[in-house]
Amino acid sequence: MPEKEDKTNEMPLVLIESPFAGDVNTNIQFARACMRDALIKGESPFEMHLLYTQAGILNDDIPEERKWGIEAGLAWGKHACKTVVYTNLGITPGMEIGIQRAREEGREIEYRELNSWIS
Numbered sequence: 735m736p737e738k739e740d741k742t743n744e745m746p747l748v749l750i751e752s753p754f755a756g757d758v759n760t761n762i763q764f765a766r767a768c769m770r771d772a773l774i775k776g777e778s779p780f781e782m783h784l785l786y787t788q789a790g791i792l793n794d795d796i797p798e799e800r801k802w803g804i805e806a807g808l809a810w811g812k813h814a815c816k817t818v819v820y821t822n823l824g825i826t827p828g829m830e831i832g833i834q835r836a837r838e839e840g841r842e843i844e845y846r847e848l849n850s851w852i853s
Contacts (some may be wrong), residue, residue: 747778748843749779750830752768752783752823754787761823767850769784769849771848780810785807786806808835814841817842819844
């Protein structure tokens with residue numbers, strides 16, 4: 735029987751919550767900065783709106799497609815060790831959905847701010 739892999743040195747999976755709707759260009763730049771911050775902290779971040787809202791994937795302006803993206807990201811989040819909420823730009827209704835799901839699933843929630851972010 736093969737030995738079980740030692741996973742103690744793996745990067746922890748984190749689901750990132752940050753705004754998307756509204757000033758989309760600023761929010762995308764902020765989301766990228768949040769991902770960089772998580773990577774610097776030694777985490778493996780996932781930010782659903784940086785992936786699913788790209789051209790040709792889902793249209794966030796279509797409610798049904800927005801729901802698909804949120805649900806897909808939250809399904810991935812079940813494998814994360816925590817949800818990290820970046821608060822510099824506030825907490826949106828979409829972020830609240832992610833925070834509530836983390837609570838329901840018993841996932842740790844950590845609130846952070848980027849020290850260097852200027853909007």
